[in-house]
Amino acid sequence: MYPHLQQVLEGVLPYADFTSKTLVSDGYFNSITLADAVGELSVEYGITIPCDEITPDNFNSLDAIAAMVRRLGGNPEG
Helix, strand or coil, X not given: CCHHHHHHHHCCCCCCCCCCCCCCCCCCCCHXXXXXXXXXXXXXXXXXXXXXXXXXXXXXXXXXXXXXXXXXXXXXXX
């Protein structure tokens, strides 16, 4: 659904199941991979992700991440 976004995240989470709606709950994200993802998303989409946006709800699925990127002014579709 978001192939470009998934490709960006695969650099940080190469073994993640992006069909999952529980990326955080399933342990794909930890403090290091989450920080890496925030950095990659910021650079790739030209957005700033404020600390209050770094929540399990915003990172638990590809759809949630895409919605956050869009909300912050980026285009998750590429």
